[in-house]
Amino acid sequence: MKHEVLRALREERGRFVSGERLSSLLGISRTAVWKHVTALRRDGYTIIGQPRSGYALVAAPDKLLPEVVRAGLNTRVIGSKVRYLATTTSTNDLLKSLAAEGAAEGTVLVAEEQTSGKGRLGRRWECPPGAGLLFSVLLRPRLAPAEVQGLTLLAAVAVAKAIASSLGLRPEIKWPNDVLVGGRKVCGILAEMVAEADQVDFVVIGIGINVNLGTRPLPGAAAGLHTSLDAELGKRVDRAAVLRAVLKELDELYSLFLEGGPESVVSEWASYSATIGKRVTVRGINETFEGTAVAVHGDGALVVKTDDGEIRRFLSGDVTLRPDPPD
Amino acid sequence: MKHEVLRALREERGRFVSGERLSSLLGISRTAVWKHVTALRRDGYTIIGQPRSGYALVAAPDKLLPEVVRAGLNTRVIGSKVRYLATTTSTNDLLKSLAAEGAAEGTVLVAEEQTSGKGRLGRRWECPPGAGLLFSVLLRPRLAPAEVQGLTLLAAVAVAKAIASSLGLRPEIKWPNDVLVGGRKVCGILAEMVAEADQVDFVVIGIGINVNLGTRPLPGAAAGLHTSLDAELGKRVDRAAVLRAVLKELDELYSLFLEGGPESVVSEWASYSATIGKRVTVRGINETFEGTAVAVHGDGALVVKTDDGEIRRFLSGDVTLRPDPPD
Numbered sequence: 001m002k003h004e005v006l007r008a009l010r011e012e013r014g015r016f017v018s019g020e021r022l023s024s025l026l027g028i029s030r031t032a033v034w035k036h037v038t039a040l041r042r043d044g045y046t047i048i049g050q051p052r053s054g055y056a057l058v059a060a061p062d063k064l065l066p067e068v069v070r071a072g073l074n075t076r077v078i079g080s081k082v083r084y085l086a087t088t089t090s091t092n093d094l095l096k097s098l099a100a101e102g103a104a105e106g107t108v109l110v111a112e113e114q115t116s117g118k119g120r121l122g123r124r125w126e127c128p129p130g131a132g133l134l135f136s137v138l139l140r141p142r143l144a145p146a147e148v149q150g151l152t153l154l155a156a157v158a159v160a161k162a163i164a165s166s167l168g169l170r171p172e173i174k175w176p177n178d179v180l181v182g183g184r185k186v187c188g189i190l191a192e193m194v195a196e197a198d199q200v201d202f203v204v205i206g207i208g209i210n211v212n213l214g215t216r217p218l219p220g221a222a223a224g225l226h227t228s229l230d231a232e233l234g235k236r237v238d239r240a241a242v243l244r245a246v247l248k249e250l251d252e253l254y255s256l257f258l259e260g261g262p263e264s265v266v267s268e269w270a271s272y273s274a275t276i277g278k279r280v281t282v283r284g285i286n287e288t289f290e291g292t293a294v295a296v297h298g299d300g301a302l303v304v305k306t307d308d309g310e311i312r313r314f315l316s317g318d319v320t321l322r323p324d325p326p327d
Numbered sequence: 328m329k330h331e332v333l334r335a336l337r338e339e340r341g342r343f344v345s346g347e348r349l350s351s352l353l354g355i356s357r358t359a360v361w362k363h364v365t366a367l368r369r370d371g372y373t374i375i376g377q378p379r380s381g382y383a384l385v386a387a388p389d390k391l392l393p394e395v396v397r398a399g400l401n402t403r404v405i406g407s408k409v410r411y412l413a414t415t416t417s418t419n420d421l422l423k424s425l426a427a428e429g430a431a432e433g434t435v436l437v438a439e440e441q442t443s444g445k446g447r448l449g450r451r452w453e454c455p456p457g458a459g460l461l462f463s464v465l466l467r468p469r470l471a472p473a474e475v476q477g478l479t480l481l482a483a484v485a486v487a488k489a490i491a492s493s494l495g496l497r498p499e500i501k502w503p504n505d506v507l508v509g510g511r512k513v514c515g516i517l518a519e520m521v522a523e524a525d526q527v528d529f530v531v532i533g534i535g536i537n538v539n540l541g542t543r544p545l546p547g548a549a550a551g552l553h554t555s556l557d558a559e560l561g562k563r564v565d566r567a568a569v570l571r572a573v574l575k576e577l578d579e580l581y582s583l584f585l586e587g588g589p590e591s592v593v594s595e596w597a598s599y600s601a602t603i604g605k606r607v608t609v610r611g612i613n614e615t616f617e618g619t620a621v622a623v624h625g626d627g628a629l630v631v632k633t634d635d636g637e638i639r640r641f642l643s644g645d646v647t648l649r650p651d652p653p654d
Contacts, residue, residue, distance in 0.1 A: 031592070145520065149524040151524070191524040
């Protein structure tokens with residue numbers, strides 16, 4: 001019933017609604033209305049109460065509670081279920097456990113804080129509590145393991161599109177799936193799978209976005225290479241709105257991917273690419289190469305033309321963008 | 328000390344050794360020797376005791392206890408650690424949990440019985456307790472997810488070589504990794520991985536071999552399509568000897584694979600193949616195709632020439648061998 005009271009207040013978009021009207025609308029006593037309003041205030045909602053006018057919702061809490069995330073979210077698969085934790089070890093690790101127990105495709109797990117946040121290639125992902133978006137999405141596509149890298153391109157495109165559409169910033173993607181604004185990293189993506197040798201059981205895509213870090217420095221090596229959406233925009237950012245925008249883009253791109261295959265996502269990836277056409281150093285599992293990035297394939301491979309003219313495909317590893325050589 | 332008594336008895340290869348000699352050899356009292364012999368008998372060892380001659384070990388228990396499996400096993404990686412359970416849900420599921428907690432590469436988990444044994448593509452694997460070999464092997468190779476299918480070919484080759492060398496049977500492999508004797512299935516293999524999109528974290532290879540099923544029918548659909556090593560050989564088979572042979576072959580092939588890449592295993596796979604050169608129906612994730620199997624690639628792909636002359640690669644799915652068309 002608390003959620004029904006919240007919904008009724010939301011529909012008024014900040015205008016007052018009387019306790020009497022809420023009471024008759026929801027079929028509960030005016031004392032019950034008052035109790036639910038008190039509970040909502042405890043959850044962090046700012047609700048003004050005036051003797052003759054009634055109640056007005058003026059601000060939602062800056063928490064990514066499921067009801068906040070799902071308000072106005074019209075997706076088909078992604079976000080069908082939203083779970084929220086104030087703190088967890090790693091949203092990917094927890095969602096992998098939930099997936100093994102049968103959680104539904106599209107389940108989104110959001111946390112305000114991770115105590116063991118993970119990045120690609122065994123690295124850590126750090127973000128002060130409440131300053132970022134930290135969430136994981138569960139997918140159960142019928143794919144071979146080799147096709148999962150395409151989903152990480154897809155996730156990077158979804159984040160870039162959401163940042164562009166909801167904030168008007170001009171994000172870029174560094175291969176395979178770092179999202180940059182102004183040349184500095186604002187989002188990291190870690191896709192993990194459990195699979196048979198020839199068929200995926202499930203994929204968990206973890207996304208970490210620096211949203212309201214302000215001028216707070218990130219620890220260690222990340223300093224200088226990272227930025228935050230609010231720093232780029234010059235004002236505080238509504239985290240829930242960005243999250244909803246990402247989930248909406250993920251939902252659309254995932255449908256496209258399942259129907260049209262990975263190539264349907266690659267052209268969008270390329271349009272945001274900070275890598276194609278640039279001189280790069282690629283550090284693979286067993287080797288390091290330099291050359292010019294020329295394309296990305298649907299399986300996620302980066303195609304590099306090496307300095308002696310050889311064309312090579314990289315499916316794994318790390319890319320450093322290099323300054324152009326002097327003329 | 329019980330294991331030292333066992334080792335001393337083993338070294339006599341069935342001959343008698345006096346309690347006095349055991350006592351001085353191991354630096355324990357004759358009463359202690361007698362106590363350890365009693366404990367070993369409780370474990371299932373058949374040890375004869377005669378007043379003047381001493382003790383003789385005449386039979387090991389038909390249990391795949393770690394000390395039984397490791398006796399005489401000289402491998403580099405595979406079987407570095409052997410764990411044993413009388414019963415478990417699925418050796419793959421349990422070993423995946425142990426792997427997530429940091430278990431070492433090469434760890435082998437053996438069970439006498441699985442209550443939820445799994446086969447490929449979500450199927451069940453059934454075997455009466457004590458009648459088969461049910462074990463999983465943990466590998467931590469630095470591979471991309473797409474390369475894991477090569478490890479399942481490798482596992483099938485290891486089982487086929489072990490059955491050929493230890494029993495003199497003539498096994499065949501049906502793509503990707505069923506091992507057949509006399510055209511009927513004697514072994515199923517299920518490889519599962521946990522991976523990032525571009526890098527494997529670990530692979531668990533589950534192997535189930537029908538060893539001493541005798542004439543006991545297997546339940547359901549498996550009847551008629553399956554056979555057992557003892558049925559093919561006409562006598563009871565030493566399960567531990569077969570297991571040691573498989574672990575030894577796995578150990579050698581895995582070194583070869585890591586040094587020489589998957590192609591180094593493919594030629595051996597092809598030499599056991601029941602699929603290459605045959606007319607086949609391939610059921611992939613989204614399609615069914617007929618044609619003639621012409622090759623296998625290092626990534627595990629089956630290459631099929633379809634009836635209208637097209638060459639297709641299948642990375643996933645199921646193969647049915649078809650009778651040759653009438654002339």
